[in-house]
Amino acid sequence: MMLQLAGVHAHYGPIHALKGVEVSVQVGEVVTLIGANGAGKSTLLMSLFGQPPASAGRIIFDGEDITRLPTHAISRRGIALVPEGRRIFSRMSVMENLQMGAVLADPANLDVDLKRMFALFPILEERCEQRAGTLSGGEQQMLAIARALMARPKLLLLDEPSLGLAPLYIKKIFQIVRELNRDHGMTILLVEQNAHHALRAAHRAYVLQHGQIILSGSGRELLASPEVRAAYLEGGHVATDNCSAPG
């Protein structure tokens, strides 16, 4: 087991954002977490990173309890996050962004890793001296992924990588996710609103609603499930129970 969340609760001030979530990720898996806006998806990733730490429950990574560790210590254990909204260092060059991703890695690996990234994302090599802020949204997302990979993580967390991207880039991003997993054996936890693409890319999936896991299964199962179809795939206006999922 690479990652296990056991009965995790999280609070944002008075808001009880996660109510006993159970999620597990095995080595070599792509696991996706889908849900509407405000379901607690990002909160879950943030709790995983201690921002803020879970108020109850345990988070085990690679056999170690990381629930109460500070953020930087958690990421040093081998978890890399591609944050929501990319959060690249926009005034720094593409190269510098990549180097920052490897800030804790062995400097001897830098050149090898850069070559690996440029093989994965040829566009970044072309743009390598450009200011990161001048890249297009899709390119920035690739840079954010490459930056995370520079740390040679054991587990890659992707927070809404398709958010605000053109359809062509969305396709590309999910292609990269599959490729990373298939060819490089990367374990990935993917948080997405774009259920259609996410479920197709994932081995297993969880559906989060109001801070609780309401469904789980293989990507294919959930893709076929009528509840998921109604709530997350066909426009989203036909909500399950009292959930008013926006389109």
Added chain:
Amino acid sequence: MSALVSAAGAPTPAERFRDAVGVALVALLLGVPMIGLTTVDQGGALRVATRWPTLLAFVATAFFGRLVLRFVFDRLKKRRTALERASGAAGAGSHSASKSHGKILVLVGWLALGIALALPVVYADNRYVVDTATTVLIYVMLGWGLNVVVGLAGLLDLGYVAFYAVGAYSYALLSTQFGWGFWQALPVAGAITASFGLILGWPTLRLRGDYLAIVTLGFGEIIRVILVNWTAFSGGPNGIASIPRPSFFGLPFKPPGDTPTFASFFGLEYSPAQRIVFLYYLILALALLTNLFVTRLRRLPVGRAWEAMREDEIACKAMGMNVTNVKLSAFALGAMLGGFAGVFFAARQGFISPESFTFNESAIILAIVVLGGMGSQLGVVLASLVLVLLPELGRDFAEYRMLLFGTAMILIMIWKPAGILSQREPTLRYAAPGGGA
């Protein structure tokens, strides 16, 4: 309003006229109470008098001034958009353009260094010029120190003068109480200010933006108030006098006496200008060392971590950076550089008092960093020149010098909203074979 509309395309004469009339109306409104009416002392009683002709001149100036200003601005804007279009059309050419831009800056830097080195030789007999240049260099050094904190790490520090003060008082006390020399005291004072940076940084760096700014502002005042009130320690408002001047490797700058002096050792005739020139070269050396040090640091991971933190703190945390340590390192280092400048200041003046370390100083140093372009080393030099020399040049204009100063600041903000040198050169290049497009 019409100014906004006209910004879209070239304004017609009618639009320009309407715009100017609007401005003239505002001038009239403001001018009636401020210029049109005045009080005259008449046999002990105050009487209100009118000055309509002056008011009329004022309104007319506003009207025609606005017309001319708008015209000039539109011309400038047109030229700029034309230039942008031209460089945009060049496409990939803009990349090499930015490289040649960098080369020009390097050239300007070397040129400035050459001028700085030659200045005392040319103006050896002009004490005023060398003194003013020394002041500029003190501010350059302070600016470079604060640049680490504000420009690179993005931590707004409004109380930077506190570290300047700590450095100055460290040297003053070490030298007057314990008889330490300048070169002995310099590293110790640097260490003391760095620890002050850590002491302030440790509890406060979890704060962000405005909150951090307020706390640092408070810190600056606390240090000053302590210096004013703790008379037994700091001499209170009287300050500390007769601080020993730095010597040239043990050779003091004094008229010939029993012990060897700088003049007697080198067989020169004694002149007080020697010390002035020596002090100038001393601060120049200190500033150059600072620059070398900061430029090297910027190329190291820690320097890039500062900049990354300025860009996005959360992303830094997610990459495993200990943000607190990165911030503390920037704060302590910036403090130390400010402390060095303080030591020099105390040694140069020979007398210090809390009056030299008011918020005004913090504001000027911050203005130097912001005007120069956050993070730009050369920008700090240019901004120091502007901010120190303008009030000096303005001396002839007596009470109008602050007006001149303010106008210059506004003009810089209009033409260079991101600072004089806002271009940032990457500190890392991809050197793999066949790479680096």
